[in-house]
Amino acid sequence: MTENIADAAETLAKTFEPATIEAKWYRHWETSGAFRPARPDAVPFTIVNPPPNVTGSLHIGHALDNTLQDVLIRYERLRGKDALWVVGTDHAGIATQMVVERQMQARQDKRTNYTREQFIDKIWEWKRESGGTITNQLRRLGCSMDWSREQFTMDPHFTRAVVKVFVDLHNQGLIYRDKRLVNWDPKLKTAISDLEVETREIKGGFWRFRYPLADGVVRTDGLDYIEVATTRPETMLADMAVAVHPDDQRYQSVIGAYITLPLTGRRICIVADEHADPELGSGAVKITPGHDFNDFEVGKRAGFKASDMFNMFDAQARVVQTADGLIPDRFIGMDRFDARKAVVQDLAEAGLLVPHIDKDNAEHEFEPRTIQTPFGDRGGVVIEPWLTDQWYVDAATLAKAPMDAVRSGAIEIVPKTWEKTFFNWMENIQPWCVSRQLWWGHRIPAWYDADGKVYVATDEAGAQAQAGEGAVLTRDEDVLDTWFSSALWPFATLGWPDENDAMVARHYPGDVLISGFDILFFWDARMAMQGLHFMGEVPWRRLYLHGLVRAADGQKMSKSKGNVVDPLVLIDQYGADPLRFFMCAMESQGRDVKMDERRVEGYRNFATKLWNAARFCQANGIGASSSLAAPAAAHAVNRWIIGEVAGTLATLNQAMADLRFDAAANAIYHFAWDTFCDWYIEFIKGAFDDETRAVAGWVLDQILVMLHPFMPFVTEELWHALSSPAHPRANDLILARWPEPAAAGDAVGDTGAKVEVEWLIALVSGFRAAKNELGLAPGVRLEAWLPQPSEATRAIIAANGPAIDRLARLSAIHLAPAPAGAAMQIGAGDATLIVPLEGLIDIAAERARLEKALAVSQKEAAALAGRLGNASFVERAKPEAVDKARADHAAHTAEAARLSAALVRLNPPRNGEGDRA
Template identity: 85%
Template sequence: MTETAEPATAPQTLAKTFEPAGIEARWYQHWESTGAFRPARPDAVPFTIVNPPPNVTGSLHIGHALDNTLQDVVIRYERLRGKDALWVVGTDHAGIATQMVVERQLEAQQDKRTNYTRETFVDKVWDWKAQSGGTITRQLRRLGCSMDWSREQFTMDPHFTRAVVKVFVDLFNQGLIYRDKRLVNWDPRLKTAISDLEVETQEIKGGFWRFRYPLADGVTRTDGLDFIEVATTRPETMLADMVVAVHPDDARYASVIGAFLEQPLTGRRLRIVADEHADPELGSGAVKITPGHDFNDFEVGKRAGIKPADMLNMFDAQAQVVQTADGLVPPQFLGQDRFVARQMIVAAMKDAGLLVPHVDKDGAEHDCEPRTIQTPFGDRGGVVIEPWLTDQWYVDAAALASKPIAAVRSGAIEIVPKTWEKTFFNWMDNIQPWCVSRQLWWGHRIPAWYDAEGKAYVAHDEAAAQAQAGAGVALTRDEDVLDTWFSSALWPFATLGWPDDDAMVKRHYPNDLLISGFDILFFWDARMAMQGLQFMGEVPWRRLYLHGLVRAADGQKMSKSKGNVVDPLVLIDQYGADALRFFMCAMESQGRDVKMDERRVEGYRNFATKLWNAARFCQANGIGASTSITAPVATHAVNRWIIGEVVETLGTLDQAMADLRFDAAANVVYQFAWGAFCDWYIEFIKGNFDDETRAVAGWVLDQILVMLHPFMPFVTEELWHALASPTHPREADLILARWPQPGAAVDAAAKAEVEWLIALVSGLRTARNELGLAPGAKLEAWLPEPSDATRAVIAGNGAAIDRLARLSAIHFAPAPAGAAMQVGAGDATLIVPLEGLIDIGAERARLEKALATAEKEAGALAGRLNNASFVERAKPEAVDKARADHAHHTAEAARLAAALARLG
């Protein structure tokens, strides 16, 4: 078909060159406009998956390409198998990311969010979504994703918002959502709490400062000292110190446990408490405790009897110093940024003679000991996270986690690969309360209203909250919104219309499968399991497939800073979506990351071209669409063989898909289409196009197109229609065709016969290449005492042997004396004399020299790889290259040795 032809028109001769761009655009528009992606088989078994909703701000990256390719392969496969397939698609409102995008636009106009009311700013976000929020959905179409766009979802859609509010209110009424004062990860740039999962730890060069805190009330230690030395990497927090902890078994401090210290800058009295958090081997063994600004200190403070409501806070939302509740922070520190305050505090302590200097190996004194510190950063704000004591809304995640844990243990949820179960259980068994409130304007506003005393009334709307509070009670709406992951946790059922559309939910919940990157196992997958089991009483999906990351070719993680990010759209432009999709599947091996290799993407573009050319060959020789889903009747051995190959390939493919082995599924189709069909079958049938062969060839090519369609949908759909004819029209587009049902079995005799011929031809071609014989040179072979089976194969395939193996004759007699090469085929060993064809001595000398070189290189590389020092200290990519080079030279040595052996 030409690029301008309509997909449903009469077939045309295939173009000489395969050009994917026009084919892809045309077919996708056709599929979507004809409703091919919608579930329309009410009497069929439903099959449902949901996509991990990308951020509405996002663009397609290589991880999306992997994730969505795997999902599309599954949904196309199940659709072909007759299922009523639904792939739910949508985007996430991405609270932080989207608000950042719109705020940056305002900043570019010398404007800011706070110049607007909340409602006006939210209107601006909706305007942005209408204009720019569809980028990634357009890009998913380019990848070929057969999603039901007629039901496209957005987590801020009205029906979805109703579901979110219902879940929040119901969990509150069940005692599973509550408000509490706890430490959170606070992003001072975004001015919101973020979850542990949104914190990235980086190694930062910092310091370890030591200070002396004087003992109060004239108390001294048993060693006569009147102070305790404390150490910290965050000196600024001493403005909110509340106690100092020592280990209960530390004899140095036993006499002063319960006594008080005086914090030098604030004058605050700090009780000395015994707590195992203090490590006697670390520093002085004494730890200053700032429970309002450190997660470990928070727990120590609680054990020391300090209530969270009484813990001191010394920072505002921008991490600037504010006055503590006891009013003891000196005025010179108020309003200072946390890192400026750090410098001021160190200087003040030094001036007071209370800084203990660090003495380096050369005897020089420094204010602190240099250290590399694991420092938390917000993954979006990009600044150091500050532990901050605030009132937030929490979900009792431990209570919700019990059902998903039981579901995985019982097999109600199958995690693939199974190795991820241990990680799942470890996290779920130790899960912490889930902070679900965020200090943003964009998102689902928390359905809570407060009276003047701060009592919360949680309800579906303000009228219901007012009814709870009573007439005349003034109420104020909570300013916060919900964590984006709270709403996306409802994705498997809220996207089906819950709680309004009961029929859709009954048909498509639970989903059959979730495909997700392992990196959102706890962000999203585990939380869907919690909410699905809590509200639907069933698991959200029966199987959870976790794939790895797509890494750079050298195995490094892709990042913009490293400059190794690969744009999937550029690859699609260069090689076509089919080639990129096939690469993703072929490289997706359970439990392993995918290493990007553009050469392999190019190789799969060549595969598509190979298939295109095979179809052109068939079309030119009167081979077209099959008339039957079952295999045609076949009498020729080669036709019986290729039908059996379809049967075997189909069985392997179906098993691979059942096991979610995408690499095995892709590779078995690849090997069959390229090897068995294009390389061998087409060669065997050239010049023998009788009616039987045309029927079998057309049927086999149809089976290839159907089996390959989930992986390479565009080229297969194009060829499917191109091979049709007025006498053999297609009943439907390939996307809606029927999965192969050969109704045949493997013919063992035909398989043995054809494999004998393949072995003979392959062996002779290899031998010719190894010995430098001209490919077209006609040879004669001798075969003394052949078996009856071998005689029969040779007798029935003389023309093919002559044409493909370039053997003009096979003599059933002992070979003449002299140099000869030997070629095995089945139980036979054919002898081909070489006298007069090559210079035997020169060829032997050449092979021996090349063999010595290959063995030397292989030996040297083996020595390096057997050196533990090299393997442990060299860069991983250097070790990988050495292994690849060793394998290459070892294989080359084996090839050369075989060539020498052929010379006799």
């Protein structure tokens, strides 16, 4: 089947139908091994795919990220490099365990009915049956990944790498166990990363309480209490201090004094700390170091050890007794939100609640506030900062090498504006919590003896050897954070730590990593840490960070807003090629992509335009080119188009070198649509000779090759359709040779051909635009006058009479002064042609219409310019409103310019005018 597809050359169908050709060509590419690196003598080029969750489905962000990668890998493959695109999926600890548990719940079953090993077997069974959804969807998008080396972060070789890294880091003192605050999901009962926390705006309250001073202490203002405020009253049961700013004069006399904490009777100290803001509320802040990240740091500065900080919740966020035993029994076992109500009620009954007085002088229990509240993105419940023992990586030490690499240029971040954010985060990096309380994942290679002493080893035998014979060991129940294992992706996927795998030596480090900016720290930075630490080299030389795909109005896409776009629906409707091209054309470094289905439809029209151009060529005996070099050409139009190929190639190559996907896409788009389809084909219609057929076939080949990275399916189909027995294709397009600048030969420097053809284009464009502006039918034939033309202009007219007649609909150009009267003027090169309008249109009415329309456009443009010149509008208005104003201003300005030009054309010329040389 592979040979039949590759060798087939058949008449193109009348219409471009993506679905059939997409399935055919992807199957052919994959089965023929086109995606595998198979050029041992060539320069290697390697990229790694950010591994999607094994539970995932293709979303619009994946479509952008993977399209950019595929464009890059196809481009470098065409340039002759030994291209490897590493592909695979992440085991997605939380997400996968949740999927399987939900299925069990639907059958009235649950995880705890099984041993850990039995449950993990069920997950592997699910993975075999349902874990390939997103990989099949990546194929729909056209991703040319090396599926023969597909990876999974729980594969045996990958697990060996994970265990080795953990053990080595522990032996080097870079992994340790510590008691710190984590993001705790009470529903899933595990720590989660910051990336798995989403902040929502929730209607909440701000409660104020009086904390009585102890030991008879009275403030200088005569008060015997300190007022504190909180959005989480329940946590006061574990308060350990009250903080005031060291410069706040209201509290100087009581710094170091004690408070008797209501309800518990605990004595807590008043400490001075700059965390307390004198301008916020009373200026005094309750400190609960076991349940607030800021309070944890204040507590450490106040001298509390983490082991001494109180934890008042269990894993399900129910109240438990603290170490001092002072929480009243009635609160024990309460859910945190029930405890909140009970605490407020008890404090109110004790006269310690300070009511909120609203603007109408009415009293309320609390001040209404909109609270930025953290939720678990999977568990869907409010996250609780929780003090617990976890495993941590010394990220601050590992961050030094990546920062040095970026400073030295060993890693180039594109766009460069992201460097500041990178350094800001890396310089202030916190210990990295890598343990998770799950069953699915890489189990932490640590064992404990009866005294709680830990032994870290690659296996239990190694731990037993450390502990000594007879010691009874229990393995750590936790698994590793998936970001820990995915940080090894650039080298573990190549076979590391197996020393005999030559793939590591050949394909590490990678060349480019393409990533969304939102995982710069969670994945990109951590790959840089681990790669430099274990491999001694950067994991990739360039890091390209793209933006998000947003809704058409600029809003972030979300299911709750109902503005999510399914890329597979777009592929079904328009084809993969148009969606891919849209992603590239809209990807401008550092900016988000606004989804616009009309643009996708427009690029479907582009594919159709190219399809029809190929059909035209095929019908006129134009087929595949026989050489990489351009054919010899004498005709000006052929030398011009060859030179335009070279110019487009240079622009495209520079754009790809700069990772300017938008510039690259737009370069080939405008050449294929405007230069080739709209002009070159029009020029050569009816003038086919052997030279023109050879040049046209060569140019179309160059278009297909240059366009292939962006639109692989339609270009591969056309590549083979244009093949012929006389000139059969040596390779599939995916493995063809990229054009070479020198291939265009001396046509590149042929300024004469360029001047001649651009003169004709200006003439034809000018006449077509003028007819449209004046309401004349496109087919109306006109006569023009051109007094005193230059010799160059005379030569162009003489050499191109039939083309001028056919394309500009000019039956004659009189090289003499124009008759008196109203006329329109058309510029072309150094000439101004004059076309009398008497008898063609109502001159006065047309001038009045144009002047009226011009006044409207100028007024609108001026009003919008004033709005955009107002700094208040630009800074305060919604970004989409500012963007619309700019677009409208540009449109009205362009329209005013067009109308002004039309009015100029109506001015009667003076006798003898017409040459601008």
